[in-house]
Amino acid sequence: MADILLVHGSCHGAWCWRDVVPHLEALGHTPRTIDMPSHGQDTTPIEDVTLETCTAAVVEALATDTIVVAHSWGGFPATLAADIAPQKIxxxxxxxxxxxxxxxxxxxxxxxxxxxxxxxxxxxAEDSKSYTTFPDQTRDVFYADCPEGTTDYALQHLTPQATLPQMTPARLRAGHLTVARSYIRCLYDEAIPTEFQAEMAADFPARDVYEMATSHSPFFADPKGLVALIDRIVKD
Structure with a gap:
């Protein structure tokens, strides 16, 4: 079965894959999670977080023939990691x-x-080095269709997101173009508009573009459905 590296998005951490990991394990896969710099258990100061350090975190977590699942902002460092070490993905x-x-x-x-x-x-933040989310908007934007208690759980774990790596232009090489790619659109996403997701995946082969009828957080909204889809993609 597959070695699967789960890369979280802005303000999140390895904790957001809580409901996904056991379902992947039940299917025989080996899921692994990481905390990106300054998130979760990682203690990197916000001012030291760069696009390069985020990319390095993904590269360092790669094994051999790793399936990388990148959520939201995680697509940036994951793609750059594929540029650096395409042979591992x-x-x-x-x-x-x-x-x-x-x-x-x-x-x-x-x-x-x-x-x-x-x-x-x-x-x-006042110094513009990071941002968080307004608690009263968090559910509607990220967890609108998630089970009761999800927003409270998330608000206990969300951490400030460094702005510098997200303001740094991507300098792409050819490595990532040699890696097989799939895209999962979330049809009721209120963080990244689903029509923009379609645009970003426009040059993917049609057979490699999938849809889920969830918000921006399918790992909470429909973890079993997400895992079933990942399993299908892995086996195709």
Missing amino acids: KRLIYLCAYVPREGLSLVDMRKLAPRQPILKAINR
């Missing part, structure tokens, strides 16, 4: 994630979307 699965474009930062790409629903939830 069997497939890169973008889970309602950003697919970097040469010379554009995540902020640049977000602005290309036709709608900006996430902005109402973003609470920028």
Whole structure:
């Protein structure tokens, strides 16, 4: 079965895969999670977090023939990791994630979307080095269709997200183009508009683009469905 590395998105940590890991294990896969710099149990100071350190965290976690599942912002460091070590990645699965474009930062790409629903939830720090989420907007933007208690659990674990790595333009090489890719669109996403997800996946083979009828957090909204889809992709 597959070695699967789960890469979280902004403000989250390895904790967000809580409901996914046991279902992957039940199917015989070996799921692994990481805390990106300054998230979860990682104690890196916000001011030391860069796109390079985030990318390095993914590269260091790769084994051999790893399936990388990257959520949201995680698509950026995961793609750059594929540039550096394509021989270690069997497939890169973008889970309602950003697919970097040469010379554009995540902020640049977000602005290309036709709608900006996430902005109402973003609470920028006074020094502009990081942001968190407004608690009263967190559920609607990230967890609208998730089970009761999800938002409370998340608010206990969400951590500030460094802005520098998300303002840094991606400098792409050819490595990531040699890695097989799949995209999972979330149809009711209120963080990254689903129509923009479709645009980012427009050049993926049609057979490698999938859909889930969830919000931005399918790992909480429908973990069994997400795992079934990952398993299907891995076996195809």
